[in-house]
Amino acid sequence: MSLLRELLFPMIAVVAAFIVGGILILIVGDDPLLAYGLLFGSALSWPVGIGYTLFYATPLIFTGLAVLVAFRCGLLNIGAEGQLYIGAFATAWVGITFANLSPWLLIPMCFIAAILGGGVWGAIPGVLKARFGSHEVINTIMLNFIAVALLSYFTQYHYKSPSDPIMETVPIGEGAHIARLGKVIPGLPEFIPLNVAFVVALICCGLVYLFLWRTKWGYELRATGTNPSAAEYGGISVRKQIIVAMTISGALAGMVGINEVLGYRYRYYDGFSDNYGFTGIAVALLGRNHPVGVIISALLFAVLQRGGIPVDAFTEHVTKDIVQVLQGTIILFVAAEAFFRGPFAKFGLLQRSKV
C-alpha cells in the first residue's frame, strides 16, 4: 500500500504530461498515438533502441542521485550541470596527461578525477552556504556558468589540437578507455556506446542507498534535511552536513565524466551535456528522491530522449522538441502535485508522502 502511494503521484504526473503532449501533437496536426508509438517503439527495440536508452540513462542516474543526496539534506543542487562538466574535464585531463600509464592505474585515477572534480565544484556552494549563509540555488546557477566559461577557455587555449575545428580536447590515452557492454552482452552491437559506466551508475545507486539509510552519517544527513534545528539540538553539525552533502552530490554528478569521456567520446567535448544536470532534478523528483525511483525515472527520461529522434524524422510536424515539452510538463506536475491531490483526495491513499 505504501509503495502504491509512493508510485501513484509520479505515475499520474507522467500520464498527465503525456496527455498534455498528446493535445499539443493534435493541435499541430499529427496523430499522438502514432508519435508515442514511434517514441516507445524505437526506444524499447532490441538491441539498438534499448542499448541507446540505457546509454542515455547513465548520466541521468548520476545526476539524479546527485540531486537526491543534496535534497535529502534539504538542499537543492541545480549545479549538477557545472559539476558534471568539471568532473568530465578532470577525467579527460588525467587521461591525457598520464596517457601512457597502465590501464590498471590509469582507469582508477580517471575515476578519482571525475569524483574529485565534481566534488570540489559541489563543495564550493556547500562551503559558501555553511560559512556565509548564501543560498545554494543562486551560487550553483552562477557556478554552472563559471564552469562552462572556464572549461571552454582550457579547451580552446590549452588542450585542443590546433588543427581541430571542433571545440574538443585531444584524445585520452587508450589505456583509459573502459569497455563497451557490447563486448560482453551477446547480440548488443559494439558501436552502441553503452559502457561499464552504466554498471557503475547502478552500483552507485546501491551505495547511496546504503549510505543514506544504513549508516550513521547518512542518518545525520537526512536528519539535517528533515529538521535542521532539531538536528543541531541533537548534536549534529548542520554546517558540516551541508558541506558533506554538497560534496557527495557534486562527486556523483562528476561521475558523468566516466560515461562521457572514458566510455563514449574518449576526449572532453565542449558543451557535451544535453541538460543532464537539470534533467537530474526531474529524475530525482519523479523518483521520489529514492535510488530505485531514480533508476526508474532515469530510464523514462532516457526513453524520451532516444525516442524523440524517430518522432522528429517520421512525423509531419512534430520535432524532437516535444521531449523537452514533456520533460518540463512532468516536472511541473510533480512539483505541483497538490494539483492532483484535490481531485484524488477522496480515495484516501493520497496523504502527503514523506519526502
Next chain:
Amino acid sequence: MTEIFTIALIWSTIRVSTPLILAALGGLFSERSGVINIALEGMMLAGAFAAAAVTHAVGNPFVGVLAGMAAGSLIALIHAVACIQYKADQVVTGTAINILMIGMPAFLSGAFFISSGSTPQIPKENLISLTPMAIAFVLILITLATWYVLYKTPFGLRLRSVGENPEAADAAGIRVARMRYAGVLLSGVLAGVAGAYVSIGQSSLFTRNMTSGRGFIALAALIFGKWRPVQTMLACLLFGLTDALTIQMQGVFKDIPVQFIHMVPYLLTIIVLAGFIGSSRPPKALGIPYQKER
C-alpha cells in the same frame, strides 16, 4: 585603451543591457513579493517567440511586443498558480518552466513554420528601430517607475510586506496570494518585453534558445543590486558592459580570453551574496509558500 572606451561602447552597453534591465526589474516585482523567479529565462523565451511569430504574422512590431507581454504573463501565470495556489517548490517550478520553454517555442516553430526551431525572418520595415538614446530614456523611465511603484504607492508597500512578513500583512488585511499573483504576473510582462527586445529588437527572428542565459544574468543582477530597482539597473549596466567589452575587445586585446570576461558577472554575484561587498539580504519570506492559518 582609448580604442575600446568609445561612444560605440556606451551604445553597445545600452543595447545589451536592455533585456537584462527589463527582465531584472520584472524579477524584482516577483521576488519582492516573496516568489523566487528563476523562470525569467523561460518567460523571456516565451516573449521572444511570441513577439517574433506575431510580428511575422501581422506585420506590426507593436502588436508583436504586446504578444510578447501576453506570452510572458501566461508563463508567469503557470508559475504563479503552481507556486501560490498549489505551493509547489518555486525553484523546481522555475526549472520546469525553463526546460519547457526550451522545447515549446522550438516545437511550435518547427510545426508551424516547418523550420528547425526558428521563426521566419521579419523584413526590416516591419521592425521597430529605436536609437540608443531613446532606449536609454525608456529604461531610466521604467526603472524610476519601478522605484516609485515599489516605495511610494500603497501597492508597493503591500507587495513588499507580503515578501517580508506575510503573516503580519495578512493580519493587516492584505490579501497575500493576490499580491503575489500581481508580483509574478508583472515579472512575466516585463520579461516578455525583454524577450521581445531580444527577438525583434536585437535580431529579426526567433531562434531556438535565443536568450542563451540572459534570464539568469538578469537574476544575478537582481541579487547584485540587492533587490532594489536603481541598484539593479546599475548592476545590469555593469554586466552589460562586460558583455559589450568582449565584443569590442576582439582584435584589440587578444591576450585576455573572452571567457574570463564572461565569468565576471557570475563571480561578482557569488562574492556579493557571500557578503564580501556589503550585505545582500533577500526578502525574508522569499521562497516560502504562505499557508493561511485556519
